[in-house]
Amino acid sequence: MEKIAVWVEHRQNEIRDITFEMLGKAHQLVGDGGQVIALFLGDPSQKGLLDKITPHAHRTVAYLDSNLKDFEPLRYQAAFADIFEKVDCQLILMGQTAFGMDFAPAVAARWEIPFTTDIVDVEVDGGLIAVRQMYSGKVSAKVSLKEADKMLCTVRAGAFPAEDLPTVSGEVQEITGAVEGDFSARAFVEYLEAAVGDVDITQADVIVSVGRGIKDADNIPVAQELADALGGVVACSRPVADKKWLPKERQVGTSGKTVKPKVYIALGISGAFQHQAGMKNAGTIIAVNKDPKAPIFGIAHYGIVDDLFKVVPALTEKVKELRGWGNSDK
Ligand SMILES: Cc1cc2nc3c(=O)[nH]c(=O)nc-3n(C[C@H](O)[C@H](O)[C@H](O)COP(=O)(O)OP(=O)(O)OC[C@H]3O[C@@H](n4cnc5c(N)ncnc54)[C@H](O)[C@@H]3O)c2cc1C
Incomplete structure (x- = not known):
């Protein structure tokens, strides 16, 4: 060609x-x-x-x-x-x-x-x-x-x-140019910036993102605690936003936000292409998923095949320990 x-x-x-x-x-x-x-x-x-x-x-x-x-x-x-x-x-x-x-x-x-x-x-x-x-x-x-x-x-x-x-x-x-014609059927009216919400995930260096594997809104704090320990923010896949477990502004993907953090931790996210499109350019991608065949492992730099409810609290503890936060002194 x-x-x-x-x-x-x-x-x-x-x-x-x-x-x-x-x-x-x-x-x-x-x-x-x-x-x-x-x-x-x-x-x-x-x-x-x-x-x-x-x-x-x-x-x-x-x-x-x-x-x-x-x-x-x-x-x-x-x-x-x-x-x-x-x-x-x-x-x-x-x-x-x-x-x-x-x-x-x-x-x-x-x-x-x-x-x-x-x-x-x-x-x-x-x-x-x-x-x-x-x-x-x-x-x-x-x-x-x-x-x-x-x-x-x-x-x-x-x-x-x-x-x-x-x-x-x-x-x-x-x-x-001087385009001519009747263009009245559709016209540009105004450019509206999408709402950023309370947290702007597009600016975050560290994102802990949850998918359907988080199972319930009540479990979001499991991810939030890891994000806090790492100085990051919590984002999500589309089903989580659809179920209103997190606000729509936190959704990553083709119909959500495109993010490029230094670290993206995907918890219980299968890695559908619509999700990958929004995060695949992250610096380091870490995935935790029970299913070794989950597509997210195809783009992850590090993968943990296990139950997130077992892995994440242990990770959070380790990060806190490394930061010298101890158990109660967050
Ligand atoms: C037009 C269109 C636009 C879309 N836009 C987006 C978009 O912007 N963003 C987006 O994310 N999706 C989008 N989607 C949806 C997308 O196709 C997928 O359906 C969605 O990304 C799946 O989300 P998920 O990975 O959270 O859920 P699932 O695909 O259900 O995956 C859940 C994963 O969690 C794992 N899991 C379950 N329990 C545990 C556990 N205890 N521990 C560890 N792992 C566990 C499972 O093995 C599974 O891989 C769009 C779809 C369409 C048609």
Whole structure:
């Protein structure tokens, strides 16, 4: 594969990590001599964002229009129509994000191009083969995309590293856009930051996270005590938030928060991909689970196969001892 385009995703004037993750993968796929093309749609005032992108793309196509400051699907589709034919590439990568999930299917449908969603890997083996996970990550499927001039994939956040991207000296092609049409069916109204709650788990260095294995709200203090001893916070998987054992703001995962602590301790969490997506980039992952086949062990740096109600109090005691807290002097 010689030419791959990456749609640059930005929100609130920040390039989102998924963009760098896709750029890295695109470089790996095209190899030496290939071309990575960044596709940027935005407002002229956001041109400064390109400084972060252009060092990592052989070519950047920047379509600038004052109506493209915030992601609005209909306007973005119209803008994309202006550049689609001009961008010579075999594959387009977009994020499997709220924006990408809205945008990519419309692009695929409009140009009738082969399209695979939520991929966690992609390789060239004769044709283009995308890897997707099924049944909550228990099975990986290889999907062969029908050969076409252009193909499109949406990439799961966190599937590829965002660091150590190759640096190239890329050219920038600016296009002054003026998208026209009736876009009244859907309009950007306001950007609302999700509630942080009493504890902001996205800022914590140490997270002790509980899953359904904690069994009852009354058992949360078991995890809280370990978190306190470590100077961390308690987070949770989705079932725990759904049952209201902890507030929704503590939920980690695709429909919760993405966290990147130094240490993530998963207690009684199976490690469904929706959960992993929110925590797999933690520095050190420690999992405690009764089931040795739990998917969380696939990404854990350290694993304990045992009953959390046996392991956690012992761990807490040990941490307190090491910190010189003793039994009663917390
Ligand atoms: C659209 C969508 C979005 C989603 N978003 C999210 C999300 O953001 N975050 C999220 O977490 N999930 C999300 N999910 C749900 C996800 O698919 C899983 O169902 C969920 O992550 C499972 O949570 P869990 O690991 O706590 O529970 P389970 O899968 O039930 O796992 C419980 C684990 O606890 C272990 N266990 C039980 N008792 C003990 C014990 N005494 N000691 C040790 N281990 C024990 C079991 O072996 C098991 O592995 C989403 C699902 C969908 C469809």
